[in-house]
Amino acid sequence: MTAIEAEQLTRSFRRRGKAVEAVRGIDLQVAEGEVFGFLGPNGAGKTTTVRMLATLLQPDSGRVRVAGCELPGQTRQARRLIGYVGQAGGADDGMPVLDNLILQARLNGLGRAEARREAERALTAVGLLDVADRLPRTLSGGQRRRVALALGLVHRPRVLFLDEPTLGLDPAARAALWEEIRALRVSGTTVFLTTHYLEEADALCDRVGIIDQGRIVASGTPADLKRGISGDSVTVSVGERGGERVKEALERLPCVREVRETPGAVRVYVDNGAEAVPVLVRALDEQGVRAASIAVESAGLDDVFLKHTGSSLRMSRAAGEERPETGASSYAA
Numbered sequence: 001m002t003a004i005e006a007e008q009l010t011r012s013f014r015r016r017g018k019a020v021e022a023v024r025g026i027d028l029q030v031a032e033g034e035v036f037g038f039l040g041p042n043g044a045g046k047t048t049t050v051r052m053l054a055t056l057l058q059p060d061s062g063r064v065r066v067a068g069c070e071l072p073g074q075t076r077q078a079r080r081l082i083g084y085v086g087q088a089g090g091a092d093d094g095m096p097v098l099d100n101l102i103l104q105a106r107l108n109g110l111g112r113a114e115a116r117r118e119a120e121r122a123l124t125a126v127g128l129l130d131v132a133d134r135l136p137r138t139l140s141g142g143q144r145r146r147v148a149l150a151l152g153l154v155h156r157p158r159v160l161f162l163d164e165p166t167l168g169l170d171p172a173a174r175a176a177l178w179e180e181i182r183a184l185r186v187s188g189t190t191v192f193l194t195t196h197y198l199e200e201a202d203a204l205c206d207r208v209g210i211i212d213q214g215r216i217v218a219s220g221t222p223a224d225l226k227r228g229i230s231g232d233s234v235t236v237s238v239g240e241r242g243g244e245r246v247k248e249a250l251e252r253l254p255c256v257r258e259v260r261e262t263p264g265a266v267r268v269y270v271d272n273g274a275e276a277v278p279v280l281v282r283a284l285d286e287q288g289v290r291a292a293s294i295a296v297e298s299a300g301l302d303d304v305f306l307k308h309t310g311s312s313l314r315m316s317r318a319a320g321e322e323r324p325e326t327g328a329s330s331y332a333a
């Protein structure tokens with residue numbers, strides 16, 4: 001059965017008197033029990049989409065059906081069946097972790113005893129029962145993120161929305177959260193997560209939708225998406241300038257299938273990276289171009305991203321592109 005269905009969703013905002021088209025006609029379907037990743041750069045429209053799917057924002061046009069409920073007509077029923085964990089997390093710092101969860105469960109209509117039971121179950125599920133009596137502000141960033149996850153899970157939602165669940169976490173905390181998400185999948189919960197971490201989409205998701213400038217530009221399993229880009233990618237770092245010359249020097253070579261410029265580097269697609277590198281180095285030498293570094297990899301999701309959007313997600317992160325403050329609010333259905 002389909003857990004999430006959207007047809008031709010659109011949403012604009014007004015900013016300084018101008019219309020910003022955040023979402024421009026999105027269609028998607030997520031099957032029950034699937035982990036679906038929504039991958040895109042800053043400002044692509046991920047949060048706007050996830051908030052519309054999770055009943056938190058009204059679309060300008062289009063249709064949403066989630067957990068069997070048609071929106072906006074069946075919003076109340078839908079909220080009982082879905083959970084939402086926003087970027088800001090949702091815990092109240094003035095009360096201990098367990099009380100936060102009990103309150104959340106009560107808000108979802110559970111009786112006192114059941115709310116306590118479910119709160120303890122959710123904390124156990126995210127490995128935090130030992131901090132039940134602590135105030136959220138005394139916890140580490142990773143622990144606070146897991147409290148937010150528990151808040152989204154306390155009423156056993158069938159569909160869980162996670163907006164950038166691991167943003168800013170260190171690798172160990174991220175790995176711990178990935179395990180929680182994998183466990184949710186095993187329990188049959190449908191998970192819709194937004195991310196701009198390629199590795200996260202690759203490691204966790206059954207299917208991925210790539211969003212850019214408010215539109216889905218590609219979707220499929222990570223393996224299917226990568227299959228469309230077989231071979232190796234060679235990244236030639238050239239600094240701020242010089243990309244154009246490198247591109248010119250390399251795109252004529254018979255072993256080169258395609259060349260794309262990204263900020264500070266040129267990505268070259270070849271069948272066999274190890275064989276191509278000496279040829280590329282010679283060609284650069286002949287043109288008097290010096291590369292800062294050359295790296296060979298199997299083509300991955302970033303290459304899929306580059307192909308469909310014309311920009312590299314990894315390179316834009318490396319170039320220090322910071323995310324704007326979104327002020328996202330948090331809510332657990």
Ligand SMILES: Nc1ncnc2c1ncn2[C@@H]1O[C@H](COP(=O)(O)OP(=O)(O)OP(=O)(O)O)[C@@H](O)[C@H]1O
Nearest residue numbers: 013015020022041042043044045046047048323324
């Ligand atoms: N409330 C708002 N008012 C005005 N503009 C908005 C509002 N919310 C989002 N936008 C704009 O809509 C576009 C999409 O934003 P959105 O937050 O959905 O992107 P995103 O992919 O989630 O980005 P990020 O990864 O930075 O969270 C951006 O240009 C953003 O500035």
